[in-house]
Amino acid sequence: MISRIKGTNDIIEDSKVWEWLEEKLKNVALNFGFVEVRTPIFEATELFNRSVGNETDIVQKEMYTFEDKGGRSITLRPEGTAPVMRAFIENNLSSKGLPQKLFYCGPMFRYERPQAGRLRQFHQFGVELIGSPLPIADAMTILLAIEMLKTIGLDKFKLKINSTGDEKCRPSYVEALKAYYKPFLNDLCDDCKVRYDRNVLRLLDCKKDAKYAESAPKITNYLCDDCKSHFDKLKKYLDDMEIEYEVDPAIVRGLDYYTRTVFEFKYPNLGAQDAIGGGGRYDGLIKELGGAKVPSIGFAFGIERLILALEEEKKLPEIEGLDIYIISIDEDQRIEALKIANALSKYFKVDVDVMGRNVKGQFSLASKENARYTVVIGEEEIKTGLYTLKNMKTGEQWKVRLSEIIKIVSGSAETEIRDQRKSGDL
Numbered sequence: 001m002i003s004r005i006k007g008t009n010d011i012i013e014d015s016k017v018w019e020w021l022e023e024k025l026k027n028v029a030l031n032f033g034f035v036e037v038r039t040p041i042f043e044a045t046e047l048f049n050r051s052v053g054n055e056t057d058i059v060q061k062e063m064y065t066f067e068d069k070g071g072r073s074i075t076l077r078p079e080g081t082a083p084v085m086r087a088f089i090e091n092n093l094s095s096k097g098l099p100q101k102l103f104y105c106g107p108m109f110r111y112e113r114p115q116a117g118r119l120r121q122f123h124q125f126g127v128e129l130i131g132s133p134l135p136i137a138d139a140m141t142i143l144l145a146i147e148m149l150k151t152i153g154l155d156k157f158k159l160k161i162n163s164t165g166d167e168k169c170r171p172s173y174v175e176a177l178k179a180y181y182k183p184f185l186n187d188l189c190d191d192c193k194v195r196y197d198r199n200v201l202r203l204l205d206c207k208k209d210a211k212y213a214e215s216a217p218k219i220t221n222y223l224c225d226d227c228k229s230h231f232d233k234l235k236k237y238l239d240d241m242e243i244e245y246e247v248d249p250a251i252v253r254g255l256d257y258y259t260r261t262v263f264e265f266k267y268p269n270l271g272a273q274d275a276i277g278g279g280g281r282y283d284g285l286i287k288e289l290g291g292a293k294v295p296s297i298g299f300a301f302g303i304e305r306l307i308l309a310l311e312e313e314k315k316l317p318e319i320e321g322l323d324i325y326i327i328s329i330d331e332d333q334r335i336e337a338l339k340i341a342n343a344l345s346k347y348f349k350v351d352v353d354v355m356g357r358n359v360k361g362q363f364s365l366a367s368k369e370n371a372r373y374t375v376v377i378g379e380e381e382i383k384t385g386l387y388t389l390k391n392m393k394t395g396e397q398w399k400v401r402l403s404e405i406i407k408i409v410s411g412s413a414e415t416e417i418r419d420q421r422k423s424g425d426l
């Protein structure tokens, strides 16, 4: 047997929960005026080297990179922001006016060590608000993320925010961090020894060396006036909207394109992989990729982690079963059953037997699929056009026409029909 690749999942039974979740997130984005963007799953490797950053763990260790038959270096996208910005530049979306508000949903690929909540093919729902340098855009983005979490029923999340400064103030902070870590260099983990030269900010979110991070210099003390004022305004907006947050100087994020605001949503009880989503501002990315200077901000949720959080809180929705199972008494009515199933499927979730089961077998399948109603079709029913409709919960039955089935199952006529039946009209 050929098995699936380590760190990937088949989504079968859970696919209904996925549909429900994606639909909810999508509706919030649409209601905030965002438009869906679908970019390819693979891109030129160069795109991620230049955006995510050559020195990051993602580019150094985690990308699925291969040469295609034309000798090009291709990478399965490890994240969604860089592809969306490439599409923004390539399709000249700025000519349509700013801001451009885009969302996306789909698989991402990172060669990480698989564990609970960490996969090699995982899925993100992401949002990018392209074009505004103002802190009100940061506030809107964070508000949107919170609305999404609340809409799916999660409320125990913790929002952590930080500012990573910009090209003016970050260099002096990097110097200060290097000076601070230098005396401990030999005691740091192997990864951090490498990160010290390549990307010293990442030392702050290393779990193994967390004890050093506690007393490390804080970026918030190194912000230039513009970055400080931006961060102060964002905090004020969040306070005004009564959004709870914690300023956490250890939130530095694993991607190089961030400037100023960064944030993460953590969820308690998810173990080591407790970040259900993260994002931030990336004012220099579009320029870095060959476009104009277009300041932007966005975030992405990990779908698998949202589902873990919903499971943890026992908030997974009860997905409704079938509305109607159509049962044929014998072979001769099967095609009529199929036609009726087709007619009713315009309004309801329906199913019909294709395995040649007898009536008992069809009824037990109807119960297994949680059908609310069954419609029984026999010779007599076909002759008269009156079908036996049964409410599977109450056991009540009616002999009714197709149009009445639609009314009853949609809930608009059950009481009415019951009354008529009592009075002897049906």
Ligand code: HAM
Pocket: 078, 079, 080, 081, 082, 110, 112, 117, 118, 119, 120, 122, 123, 124, 126, 127, 128, 254, 255, 275, 276, 277, 278, 279, 280, 281, 297, 298, 299, 300, 301, 302, 303, 304, 305
């Ligand atoms: P990220 O923090 O790398 O940000 O990923 C966002 C979310 O994807 C994480 O918080 C996590 O929930 C989920 N995730 C990441 N890696 C894995 C994995 N291996 N297995 C399962 N879930 C995972 C970004 O990707 C940015 N592009 C977000 C962004 C959008 N920033 C601005 N705009």
